[in-house]
Amino acid sequence: MTVDTTDPVEKPVEQSRRRRFVIPERFFTFQSYVALILVFLAAIIFSPRRNGEIVFLNSENLLNIVRAVSEIGILAIGMTFVILIAGIDLSVGAILGLAATGTASLLMVNDFGVAMTVLIILAIGMAFGATQGYLSARLGIQAFIVTLAGLQVARGLARIWSGGQGIALAYGDGPDVAPQAFSLLNSRTFNGTVPIPALIFAGVGVIALIVVRKTVFARHVYAIGGNERAARLSGIPVTRIKVTVFAISGLLAALAGIIHAGQLNQGSPNDGMGYELDAIAAVVIGGTSLMGGVGTVSGTLAGALLLGILNNILALNNIDSNVQLLIKGVIIVAAAGIQAFRSQQK
């Protein structure tokens, strides 16, 4: 039996015009995983080989992929919640840059400890996100506009903070260097195999999965995205939840910024340019609807990995970067197309 999740009368009028071939519903439930598996298989097939070994499947390569997507992945997790409430957050890349700059500055210039620095930076990211959420939820300014402006403001603040240049991290004891502990972020654990950022990404992913399944907050997020008025009439504190969602997005962007600074031994105000679009792409490929109310964190994780594998296999094969742009464009549309097809079927 097909489950009809939308209101039948709201259907596009022409929906029944074409002959429809029916795809099992199960396919769509796992749509983003299906796409992920398809891309994974394609990557194996197209992977270069070295001494007969499939380079793509090399465990180090796979871990590299997770490391490479860890920042976008963390941004995308926050973005998932934002998009679930039918919002959008264009500022995450700029907040990442601000956080990376701030981290480097606090560690190197102000000689703060690691814990202090991380706390301050996370607080800044959260406050920035919450402010945007307040402007959008309370004053009713569209999230697209608020976060577009927020992007500029965060970028400007970061440049002013650092004087425009990146701040390099040097480790050691004493003044004017960062505590050695912070260099953990560019190291690997388990015998130097698993990159710490990949671990953090996995951790954030697990927490998000638990939050979505187990908390009242997540149910409220879905309800607001599905029907804000109904949510309000059910006594859900809509404004507070929306502000919280943007605050989470800002917090995670700041976390990604700290990781960014740690991974690259530097915080630069220009870091993270355009990351917001990659994060949004990961969320959408993962099956979350930009109209809100429908989507999963696990889909987003799959979407982020899919993008990472795509980048990796294109790079492994030395594909021309312009052709890469075309291929990525087409794959994003195809992924969204599957989804659109799905909702039309229903």
Place this chain on the structure above:
Amino acid sequence: MTVDTTDPVEKPVEQSRRRRFVIPERFFTFQSYVALILVFLAAIIFSPRRNGEIVFLNSENLLNIVRAVSEIGILAIGMTFVILIAGIDLSVGAILGLAATGTASLLMVNDFGVAMTVLIILAIGMAFGATQGYLSARLGIQAFIVTLAGLQVARGLARIWSGGQGIALAYGDGPDVAPQAFSLLNSRTFNGTVPIPALIFAGVGVIALIVVRKTVFARHVYAIGGNERAARLSGIPVTRIKVTVFAISGLLAALAGIIHAGQLNQGSPNDGMGYELDAIAAVVIGGTSLMGGVGTVSGTLAGALLLGILNNILALNNIDSNVQLLIKGVIIVAAAGIQAFRSQQK
């Protein structure tokens, strides 16, 4: 009346009756013009003076402003229609780049004439836009995603077309130079005062104003944005109109690209990066709702000029570029805030 026995800190029983201050509706109708005039006056006040003359009001300066906003303005006019149908077009900056590259390439490498070149480029822009419109309207993929992918594809195509380099224009007769006629675009008319791009911008603006007022097409655009289902049920060819709207946006982006190449004597695949966000900002400041169905072309023109004046006055006062980012961010939010306040009042 019963005595309140529960909680001494309980709020007063008498429900508060707050005086609301009511802003005349007329203010909002002219909201974007009011904002434009305010910014204009502010510009006069904050303008530097030279020999007692207000530099900002210098006629050359004013014409420079119009020239400087002409491309964004043309993009914004196309974007107005797209946003009126509750869409968004993130690809216009990239199409501008593709068109500028193509123009330069056809003129310099293929030695096509001006008319032929312009026709081909406009057709490409229109076809690109129409394709995006088709994907979004017919297959139901969200415009945000389609045009985000379109952005990458157009950028990739432009790079491939030009081999990655900008193509400089040289004028003259004979092969391997562009026809002199094309240099018209970087000249000024009326005794060298009025820049041709400013004139074209004004022309496009006038045509758009007439289209909005006088055509059935425009009525259908508003209807689709207001209630797509109602539009369908009234027999309006919704898909066709949506495709047309995206085609117009692509066409105008191509036109802006041709102007860009002419103004700058070069077509480069990296031209127009981020212009889409400026165009969207102009539309939103001009009072068009991102939810579709509400807005005006004249508001968009006012919005574009407002942004131009803002850029100009910030530059004339040599405001630090990072501080400029902050100020512009705040002003965009404020403009959107006025609008939001308006729709909340209703």
Place this chain on the structure above:
Amino acid sequence: ACGTESDVPESAGGSAQPDEGTECAGADGEYLIGMSQANVAEPYRQQMDDDIEAAAAEVDQFEVVFADAAQDNAKQVADVENFLTQGIDLLIISPNEAAPLTAVVERAYNEGIPVIVLDRKIEGDSYTQFIGADNTEIGRAAGEYVATELLPDGGSVVELKGLPGSTPAQERADGFRAGIAANPNIEIIAEGVGDWLREKGQSQFEAILQAQQAIDVVYAHNDPMAEGAYLAAQAASRQSEMSFIGIDALPIPSGGIKAVEEGRLSATFVYPTGGKEAIATAEEILVQCAEVDKEQILETELITVENAAEIYARNATQ
């Protein structure tokens, strides 16, 4: 040199200046200098601004105002127009691209404003002085260094390129190929595109490390990408198998000289910003009322661990 007021008016701005009417006020004047920068998001260009600011602070008569075109030719044209509206006395411009900026620079020049063009030329000769380094030359120097010093017996090279479509990326690639041509045993086995960015250098090189077993030298079009590649190699514990070279050698803590000094990069090549030189030229033109040469080509310098500390101390703005 220009102590007397009876000096001929053409003294300022070189012989090609068509507007002969400007008088040189010399040391008594106050001068507003407009600096139009292509994009401060590039560390090299931010450094150029910083150099100019630092140098100008030493000259009492100078006030410098900055504009940032954020990588947009059209914005840079408007920036110059706005400088003209404000009535600057001298224009320093580092054009985003040549052809698009030519017309407006020409206009400034024809209005009698001395123009110093930094780093990237404009077309024609409507400027007072060009100060810059030669990217092709630097690429060639890097190639020759690889061909003679690092891999005299040949070997495999990985190239990490800058943003496709940008002139320096093209020239640093072409020059490098010319430089290694002398040694036929050197092969470029892979090219990655790092868009000038550290993180893209890192992830691109991670993939290349997987695909390529034997890498001798990593040549990156700038230091950040070289550093990114180093991080990738370090994570794979392969950093000692190969040498890393970059370009730019900015004298800041996050720049390439420090990276050489600290042993991450084997070499980098100074891509001078010309900021200091531009102010010096401006001083000659405006304060000393002297004529200046049409071109000032800045030499690159090879930075290795031997000279890194010394050159850092010399070039740093502070």
Place this chain on the structure above:
Amino acid sequence: MTAPPLLAMRGIVKHFGGVHALRGVDLTVGAGEVHALLGENGAGKSTLMNILSGVVRPDGGGIELAGEPVALGSPAEAQAAGVAMIHQELDLVPQATVTENLFLGREPRTRLRTLDRAAMRRHARELLDDIGVELAPSRRLSSLRVGEQQMVAIAKALSLDARILVMDEPTSALSDSEVERLFAIIPGLRRRGVGVVFISHRMDEIAVVADRGTVLRDGRNAGSFVVAETPPAEIIRMMVGQPIEQLFPDREPPAERVRLRVRDLTVADGSDLGGRSEPRGVDLDVREGEVLGLAGLLGAGRTELLDALFGLAGHRLSGTVELDGEPVRLSDPRDAIAAGIGYVPEDRRASGLVMMESVAANIVLAALPALARAGWRRAAREREAVASSIRDLHIKTASAESAVGTLSGGNQQKVVFARHLLRQPRLLLLDDPTRGVDIGAKSEIYRLLAGLATSGLAVVVASSELPELLGICDRIAVLRGGRIVTVLDGRDATQEAILAAASIEQNSNPSRMEAG
């Protein structure tokens, strides 16, 4: 019979994914005939008519107009063939003016092919006059009352000069006086030989307007009838499959204790009210176990009064509200819910349900924090609560995890009931709880209400259907212009008395009457 019927639909089949909406339905309508199309929620009435008006393509079957087979592939083709439809959901553009809406999709053009605004204005006036609606054609649609909007939709459909006019529940948003105005148009249509298909869940209307009728059940024909010859009970039996013995259940009289006491409740005007009547100086008492009805014409302010009691008027509210003697502050729905008030809003699609979510998710929505521990959900308790709600309210659903959109209208309505009942409210506010709900489900909702009242709940229910109010209420308060003009006892109130109170021309200084 020699002349073919005006409309003949034969063997119409339609699937939506796995839902078999129509399984071979026949329908014939003659010229000048008003044909009632009846059936439970989800029986397929709208689908059948959407096929006729080109909105939906059938999977099988054929349509003949006056004997000619036709293919109606789009709304435009159907209009060209002479079919006009007033859709169940109002299909107008809220931001556009009345005029623009009237000519949507067929705007007149000048010789230059541009929009002919002058012609639009002229014709708009005529069209509105034809159906006796006094409205400025230049008004924005969103500033009109629902009833007025409905009249615009009717004028638009009539203006197509159609041979066949389909009205899909045109009266569900209208109150009695507007319904009368609509019915006044029908004789003219008959004379012109127009065939009218009329869909409604109000049985009393069928008897007034229709000549013949067709009943659908589960996408099949369940029978046809001639109205004049068929008793209503028989029609209901055709629809539901069994007779309904007693629509309105008997109930105990309410207790004496006052549950809700409202004094001088007033809501300050917003800046742009669009014809809404905010409550003014409302005094009201509702006792434990009492069902109080709110009657009034469209726009009388019933919804606004209920909204205000649920905290939706925010800071514009003044006056005092007490529940069981305790004063409550109502500036947000959260305050109301915390105080023990439940609300089933007027438009379950827009305000009630989260359509893409499951039945279970919709039921527990308001009770989540109460069922959880420190913000962490407790799945077992939620499952229990959902199961008992489904059981107690007889919600017909395949499973608790089914999407709520798959339920019939009546069962959707019960889901909204269940959500608020889970919070064990002291006072339940209902706004037109049976709008668009079929008669079987209606009787179940009445039974549910009776049970709740008997258990001591106080209920305030607004409705446009007077027989419903008379059947279920202990007392009926009549509103006009936001004021309570009179309160009638349920047992001896009559439709005439209510209508008279509701529609007396408003004088400049109406006397305020005490309720309770």
